Amino acid sequence: MATIIFYEKPGCKTNSQQKRLLENAGHIVVARNLLAQSWTPESLRPYFGDAAPASWFNASAPAVKSGAVDPAAMAPEAALAALAAHPILIRRPLLEVEGKRSAGFGGALIASLLAGFEGGLTTERCTRSTAARPCANEFSPRRGDPPTADHPEDL
Secondary structure: OOOEEEEEOOOHHHHHHHHOOOOOHOOEEEEOOOOOOOOOOHHHHOOOHHHHHHHEEEOHHHHHHHOOOOOOHHOHHHHHHHHHHHHHHEEEOEEEOOOOEEEOOOOHHHHHHHHHOOOOOOOOOOOOOOOOOOOOOOOOEEEEEEEOOOHHHHO
């Protein structure tokens, strides 16, 4: 049994299912709001390990899907700056477990946490229908512009 710090987007159905799976496997999950955290490039970097910068982004984020943000074209420093400025772009969840950090609901850390548990959800894909209205707090650029204080609904 481990205590897991689980940075999520509140209200995300997929994050809720992921937390429930970890709890059902016997772990203690401490949920934190990914969007309310004060991230810096330095505080984010340890979550991504050796993964390519493009994989640090939530492929379902509207700004990524629309092409307003192109993760594949970003150098690591630019990617970290964009993620720190707009946490909605971060691949979720971010996890801290016994000094280890990771992004997303896959990889070696999740495999070790769920080893021997037959519990269901093993994906990190959004469970919302593609026809559904975007989730609250999604980054929805106007003409490709980043969110601003003038448009708080985009923050």
